[in-house]
Amino acid sequence: MVMLLRAPHVRTAGRSWTALNALRPRGDVATSSKFVTPRYSTTPSAFALRLGSQERYCSSTPVLQRRRMADPETTKEVRKYLQQSHDRIFENNKHWAEEMRKKKPEFFTDLSAGQAPDYLWIGCSDSRIPAEAITGLEPGEMFIHRNIANLVNNIDLNVMSVVNYAVRHLKVKHIVVCGHYGCGGVKAAMTPKDMGLLNPWLRNIRDVYRLHQDELDTLEGEAKYDRLVELNVHEQCRNVIKTAAVQQCWAENEFPVVHGWVFGFNDGLLKDLKFDHEGQLAEIQKIYDLTKDF
Numbered sequence: 001m002v003m004l005l006r007a008p009h010v011r012t013a014g015r016s017w018t019a020l021n022a023l024r025p026r027g028d029v030a031t032s033s034k035f036v037t038p039r040y041s042t043t044p045s046a047f048a049l050r051l052g053s054q055e056r057y058c059s060s061t062p063v064l065q066r067r068r069m070a071d072p073e074t075t076k077e078v079r080k081y082l083q084q085s086h087d088r089i090f091e092n093n094k095h096w097a098e099e100m101r102k103k104k105p106e107f108f109t110d111l112s113a114g115q116a117p118d119y120l121w122i123g124c125s126d127s128r129i130p131a132e133a134i135t136g137l138e139p140g141e142m143f144i145h146r147n148i149a150n151l152v153n154n155i156d157l158n159v160m161s162v163v164n165y166a167v168r169h170l171k172v173k174h175i176v177v178c179g180h181y182g183c184g185g186v187k188a189a190m191t192p193k194d195m196g197l198l199n200p201w202l203r204n205i206r207d208v209y210r211l212h213q214d215e216l217d218t219l220e221g222e223a224k225y226d227r228l229v230e231l232n233v234h235e236q237c238r239n240v241i242k243t244a245a246v247q248q249c250w251a252e253n254e255f256p257v258v259h260g261w262v263f264g265f266n267d268g269l270l271k272d273l274k275f276d277h278e279g280q281l282a283e284i285q286k287i288y289d290l291t292k293d294f
């Protein structure tokens with residue numbers, strides 16, 4: 001057995017590797033190689049690159065055997081890297097807290113007082129899309145939920161709780177569903193094969209494909225991929241509108257407004273899909289009207 005590492009803290013194994021690899025964005029998929037070059041160009045040292053020489057790890061390998069495989073020098077380096085990559089966060093945090101205090105002495109006093117964000121952001125978990133950084137918002141201005149491929153599934157208690165809390169208690173004015181081109185989750189859903197544990201999650205996107213099959217089947221390659229990303233955002237916006245919290249709050253206050261955006265890695269810009277909140281709400285309420293009591 002050989003070890004497979006993307007970075008020391010991201011071990012994958014056996015069948016799950018196949019599924020996870022499908023989630024990798026276009027352009028860096030390596031399905032059959034012995035190892036994948038770590039994608040962390042900002043790693044604190046060149047150490048991560050050397051991990052590429054390690055052996056492939058398999059979940060079926062007994063723990064003791066796995067331990068025996070690791071050579072002491074590599075083990076030492078792995079531990080050193082783990083310590084460094086942990087410690088840098090605390091160094092960064094200390095630096096950030098000092099900077100914020102310098103810029104605005106009352107900053108942390110204000111944060112402690114509570115939150116009143118205008119925005120709820122529902123985005124992809126992809127590490128390349130820092131919501132506050134790309135929107136220029138400060139801590140306290142955006143309530144955030146992220147999952148693979150920015151899905152709003154009505155039996156996902158997590159996202160439903162977030163929407164409910166953001167709308168009914170925080171009284172957010174805007175709900176943004178933000179997808180991104182090059183989304184690994186969408187790509188995986190376009191791949192017709194068994195993805196194991198990911199199947200139920202990806203089913204949501206495959207259903208979006210089915211709903212828009214006529215349009216998507218006229219497209220090829222990247223154009224099809226990009227369009228499914230947009231259509232997925234559109235359908236998730238519709239799912240947000242289907243919730244009782246959003247419908248009832250809108251009926252009372254004329255907010256929140258739901259928006260569908262897509263982020264592009266190529267230029268760092270957000271594209272507004274011009275989701276028609278009111279038009280979609282009217283259409284949805286023909287069947288999903290939840291504004292009336294029993």
Ligand SMILES: [Zn+2]
Binds near residue numbers: 124125126149180186
């Ligand atoms: Zn994504």
